[in-house]
Amino acid sequence: MTLASTLAAVSGPPSPGPADFNLPAIALGVTKPMVLVVLSAVVIFVVYRAMSRPAAVVPGRLQFAGELSYDFVKGIARDNIGGQEYKKYLPYxxxxxxxxLLNNLYGIIPFLQFPTMSRFGFPVALAGLAWVIYNVAGIMKHGFFGYLKHTTVPGGTSGPILIIMVPLEFFSNILVRPFTLALRLFATxxxxxxxxxxxxxxxxxxxFNSGNALYIVPGILSFVAGIAISFLxxxxxxxxxxxxxxxxxxYIGGAIADEH
Structure with a gap:
């Protein structure tokens, strides 16, 4: 057996890495993640249009599922923004x-099997949009300089400590938030x-490729572990x-709050 064949025999399967996320273009520079992102918008529109069309007093299963998901997000908005202000931001x-959710679930849907949020550009775009919305909301509520004070000066704080606190609050509330939003989603x-x-x-x-029948059992265990990880x-x-x-x-609720 030559050295090359020996190395090939012990090298094992190809190691997955970041290169597996750089999918080739389908046509004209359009990649699979691009198609999935557009598909998700179409699917959401069509499905929720179908859910809302009956608008019956006693909802059917489809309408009930739509109302349940809507009420779930409505609870998030109401609890964290409060008052009647949450209604303006609920559609967003x-x-x-x-x-x-749908772009994440693509990762376990057969034949699609690619979570588009694992491409960093998509979480960055969503985090950038969130950053613009909550900052604009705060500026509209307090004015530019009022919002700057609101978001950088902790309530009840005064004196020399502000020399340290103001830059830290600005860095944390204005600069870091979109990066942590994007990085958390992308990394997971x-x-x-x-x-x-x-x-x-x-x-x-x-x-299938090891050439050793003894490896079939750990192979099956690896397959089962992959399924378990998919559910997790x-x-x-x-x-x-x-x-x-x-x-x-x-972030929206904090930006438009009357008190810091």
Whole structure:
């Protein structure tokens, strides 16, 4: 056996990594994540249009499912923005929740199997939109300089300590928030998909390509572990959509609050 064949025999399956997320263009520079993002908007519109069309006093199953999801996000908005102000931001929060959730769930849907939020540009765009909305909301409520004071000067704080607190509050509330929103969503979707790819490739190699019958059992275990991780990832997909929506509502509520 040559050195090359020996290395090939022990090298194992190809190691998954960031390159697995750089999908080739389908046509004219259009990639699979781009198609999935557009598809999600179409699916959400069509499904919720169908859910809302009956508008019956006693809802059917489809209408009930739509109202249940709407009430879920409505509770998030009402609890964190409060008053009647939450109604202005409810459509944005509802659309954000559905959009993130569906794009996350793509990662476990057969044949699609790619969470678009694992591409950093999409979470960045959503976090940037949230940043613009809550800052504009605060400026409209308090005025530019009033909002700047509102968001950088902690209530009840005065004296020399403000020399330290004001830059920290500005850095935390104005600069860091969109990065943490984007990074949290991206990192969890990236890591979850990478784990599923790892166990899937490992199972395929151990069962079909290892050339050793003794590896079939660990291959099956790897396959089962991949399925278990998929169910766990499904929960995380929902939680990340919830957390992003919750934090967006909290930031809006904090921006328009009368007291810091």
């Amino acid at each position: 929060l509802f659309a954000t929740f559905l959009f993130i 979707m990236f890591a979850g998909h990478l784990l599923i790819v790892l166990f899937s490739l490992g199972a395929q190699y151990l069962i 990832d499904m929960l995380i997909m929902f939680l990340q959509a919830y957390v992003f929506t919750l934090l967006s509502a909290m």
